[in-house]
Amino acid sequence: MNIHQGRTLSRRSIALAAALTVAALALPTQASAQQSVEQFYKGKNITLYIAFAPGGSYDSLARLTARYMGKHIPGNPTIVPQNMPGAGGFKAANYMYSVAPKDGSTMSILSQTAALEEALKSEGVQYKSNEFAWIGRFTSNIEVQVLWHTAKAKTIQDVLTNEISVASTGPGSPSDGYPRILNGLLGTKFKIIAGYPGSTDGLLAMERGEVDGALTSWNTMKTSRAAWLSEKKAHLLVQYVLQRSPDIPDVPAVVEFGRNDEEKKVLATYASGGDIGRAFNTTPGVPAERVAALRKGFDDMVKNDKELLADIERMKLDFFPLEGEKLQKLVADTVSVPPNVVKRMQELLAVGK
Numbered sequence: 463m464n465i466h467q468g469r470t471l472s473r474r475s476i477a478l479a480a481a482l483t484v485a486a487l488a489l490p491t492q493a494s495a496q497q498s499v500e501q502f503y504k505g506k507n508i509t510l511y512i513a514f515a516p517g518g519s520y521d522s523l524a525r526l527t528a529r530y531m532g533k534h535i536p537g538n539p540t541i542v543p544q545n546m547p548g549a550g551g552f553k554a555a556n557y558m559y560s561v562a563p564k565d566g567s568t569m570s571i572l573s574q575t576a577a578l579e580e581a582l583k584s585e586g587v588q589y590k591s592n593e594f595a596w597i598g599r600f601t602s603n604i605e606v607q608v609l610w611h612t613a614k615a616k617t618i619q620d621v622l623t624n625e626i627s628v629a630s631t632g633p634g635s636p637s638d639g640y641p642r643i644l645n646g647l648l649g650t651k652f653k654i655i656a657g658y659p660g661s662t663d664g665l666l667a668m669e670r671g672e673v674d675g676a677l678t679s680w681n682t683m684k685t686s687r688a689a690w691l692s693e694k695k696a697h698l699l700v701q702y703v704l705q706r707s708p709d710i711p712d713v714p715a716v717v718e719f720g721r722n723d724e725e726k727k728v729l730a731t732y733a734s735g736g737d738i739g740r741a742f743n744t745t746p747g748v749p750a751e752r753v754a755a756l757r758k759g760f761d762d763m764v765k766n767d768k769e770l771l772a773d774i775e776r777m778k779l780d781f782f783p784l785e786g787e788k789l790q791k792l793v794a795d796t797v798s799v800p801p802n803v804v805k806r807m808q809e810l811l812a813v814g815k
Contacts, residue, residue, distance in 0.1 A: 495751040496536060502566070502752065503537030510742075511562070511570040513554035514631065515547040517662030519679040523600045523740045523779070524571045527763070530770045535759035541569070547659040550632030551576060552586040559589035564747035566756065571742050574603055575735040577796040579634045582807055586634060592794045594743040595753040598760035599784035603739035604680040604707050605636055607699040608665070608690075613674035618700060618719060621650040629664030629676040630656040636735065637664060637677040639811060640702055640716070643732055646810035647725055668696070675699065680709060681780045702733050728810065731803055734796060739782075741789055757786035 510528050514520045521543075528541040546554040551573030562568040573579075577591035607628070609615060614624040621644075630638040633656075641652035655673050658664045664676035665687065680701065683691065690696040698713045706715045716733055720726030744756060763770055764783040774781050784792070799807075 499751050499755045500536035503535055503539040503755075506537070506539045506567065508532070508535075508539050508541045508566075509562075509568045510541050510543045511546045511554045511558060511568065512543055513546060513551035513570065513572045515660030515663060516545055518660045519603070519682050519740060520571050521545065521660070524742075526770070526773060526779075527571075527600060527742065527760075530767050531759055531763045534762040534767070536755055548632070549586050550630075550635030550638055552579075552588075552632075552634050556586075556588040558594065558743070558745050562745050564745045566744055566748040566752035569597065569742055569744050569756070571740060573635055573735075574738045574741070575634065575636055575639060575732075577738065577793045578732065578735050578799070579639075581797050581799040582804060582811065584634055584811070590746075592790070592797055593746040594793075595746070595748050595756075596786050596789040596793055597742040597744060597753075597756045598764065598786045599739055599741040599782075599789050600764070601681075601740050601780045601782045602784075603736045603780070604709075605640075605677055605702045605736065606680050606683060606710075606713065607640065607675055607677055607702070608668065608683065608687075608696050609675040609699050610668050610671075611695050611697070612671070615674070615699065616697065618644075618648070618650065618714070621652060621699075622648070623651070625651045625653050626675060627653040627655050627673040629658045629667050629673045630654045631658050631660060631664065632656055636702065637661065639732060640677065642813060643728065643807070643810045644716075644719070646813035647728065648719055677702075679780075680707065684709070685778055703736055704730055704733055724806065727803055728806055731799055732807065738789070738792060738796065741784075753786075761785055 510524055512521050512524045525543050528543045532539050532541045546557060554570055555572045555576050558568065558570045580587050580591050613626055615621045615626050628641050632638060638654060641654055644650045645652050658667060661678045665678055667673050668676045698710060700716050701707060701710060701713045702716045704715065704717055717726050717729045720729050742760065
């Protein structure tokens with residue numbers, strides 16, 4: 463062996479030794495992080511705040527998640543759902559951002575338009591969506607405008623000539639934003655009646671005759687309100703998605719109402735909240751190892767929990783989960799709406815206020 467070969471082997475030996483040392487040091491660090499997470503959550507509760515009142519899909523999916531997710535998190539904490547309705551979901555979002563403990567002991571399910579409302583600089587937004595640590599999405603969401611059979615409208619064209627009252631859960635919610643945008647963009651005559659805590663309250667108000675229509679998820683309609691459709695007590699006016707769902711191919715997608723590229727872009731941007739759908743997060747500032755544990759726990763639950771999957775099948779729920787990292791990017795992209803689109807949407811949402 464010559465001197466050059468000896469030096470090469472020596473360098474390789476040093477590099478190998480260094481790599482083995484790093485690996486040896488990393489193992490205890492990873493084990494310590496796991497142990498730290500387990501010690502933190504063992505015997506504790508995680509409060510899961512729900513931005514809307516009981517009865518709707520936000521509430522039902524949050525409670526289903528609370529039932530199963532804890533056993534997939536180190537330490538097996540108990541997840542306790544708590545409704546915090548108000549201001550179209552802003553109340554819970556602002557609370558999570560500014561007041562809730564920043565230690566991973568709280569989670570929330572917020573309005574699917576939370577990031578979009580921030581991009582639009584909506585009044586009442588006191589949070590930054592991308593600073594939340596997003597844990598995972600249970601499902602994307604198809605929202606539909608439902609009208610009672612007594613309403614003087616069967617199509618969107620009918621709403622151009624007839625005033626149609628619709629229930630709203632408050633500024634920032636899709637139930638307020640969609641009819642407001644359609645009023646400003648197309649000239650529809652939706653009369654927005656605010657003050658309902660959640661979508662279920664809006665549906666009940668419609669059934670009682672207080673309003674002509676309400677907004678809810680297609681999943682809610684096909685599971686708990688299917689009789690309304692089969693008995694023709696109610697009908698679907700529009701689905702707020704980018705393209706028609708195969709489930710309801712005869713109901714127009716909102717983007718179809720756009721008469722030019724700009725209008726289609728505005729409608730598509732607002733409808734993009736359905737991609738975020740029913741998504742869970744925790745507060746800003748949570749230690750990285752706890753965020754990782756919550757994300758892994760959620761992912762393990764939606765992929766491997768046989769009891770959860772059986773419930774989803776039995777309840778006929780929509781189920782299109784998304785990992786936390788991908789959800790985080792989706793939220794970041796939503797916040798970055800082009801300025802010209804933001805300006806146009808701001809103008810439309812201001813109509814009638």
